[in-house]
Amino acid sequence: MTYSLRIADIPSSERPRERLIALGANSLATAELLAILLGTGQGKGKLSAVGLGHYILQQLSQHRRDPLDVLRDINAQELIKIEGIGPAKATTILAAIELGKRTFQIRPLERVIIENPTAAAAALSHDLMWESQERFAAIFLDVKNRLIGIKVITIGTATETLVEPGEIFRETLKQGANRLIVAHNHPSGNLEPSQEDINLTQRLLEGAKILRISLLDHLILGEGNHCSLRDLTDLWTKYPQDD
CATH class of the missing domain: 1.10.150 (DNA polymerase; domain 1)
Structure with missing residues (x-):
């Protein structure tokens, strides 16, 4: 040289x-x-x-x-x-x-374990719960349900947000996650899932199966409350995940 x-x-x-x-x-x-x-x-x-x-x-x-x-x-x-x-x-x-x-x-911090919808909603509360616009976010987990990260994927209007499954899965792979919880907020406080919410969840479950990523739940948050589409629907029976 x-x-x-x-x-x-x-x-x-x-x-x-x-x-x-x-x-x-x-x-x-x-x-x-x-x-x-x-x-x-x-x-x-x-x-x-x-x-x-x-x-x-x-x-x-x-x-x-x-x-x-x-x-x-x-x-x-x-x-x-x-x-x-x-x-x-x-x-x-x-x-x-x-x-x-x-x-x-510095020793690495112990990762928070997300074991149920309540824990997931608490982790997402800051980003979604009281927002005046719809936001779609994801929680990325390892194989032991330990929190890797949280990211708001898209921000919509006061009544709707648009998100593509590809965006979610790209970020999941980027984060090195094995498991995933998705969520969005309803600024109105009405937590009833729309048909669009159900259709999106079905597409995500199908995609997760192909990519060997486990979609654990889809939550809806608003005004201090939350609901779980896994509890409300039979989608996880129709499209079982490796969890």
Whole structure:
């Protein structure tokens, strides 16, 4: 590698930022990750950002030390001593190191388990319950009914909202969910499902079966109350799900 070569002169598919987006951060060498943080090069021999990243690692590996081990506890003054590193680059590197430490130290939160329509309605209440326009939302769950995420798919008018099953399933797959609860609100407070609600539920149940995603329920919310189409209809008997 010619470390004085500008990033702009490297083929776009080989540039660190583009490679990170295409392949993920774990596919990049340490010097490339540093190059993204550095943004620009310079320093000894007017190095490129990647070249400067390699030079930093070389300087940190003196006395046979692992450069990443040195980086873990380095301070700004030590970084600035390296030719090509000023206060801006030093603080960017240190901020990234500290962010990595904090991310590593935080334990993942326990996921909420959605076991019944009441729990699902509570999870959706903020997004749907008191809205003046119809909204269609989905709750994404793993195989143990643990909450992965919630998303409002579409926002309609005061009386109707339009949603395509394809939109819902695309988002479900994007979220990596195995199970799904859909819901919409009736701003009027009348929770009786319309024929359109029933028809949509049937289409979703058919699609879920093909995609091997379990549609657990379709809820209607409004003015502090909710109802479950699974409880009100025989659709889940006609189109059984793997739940």
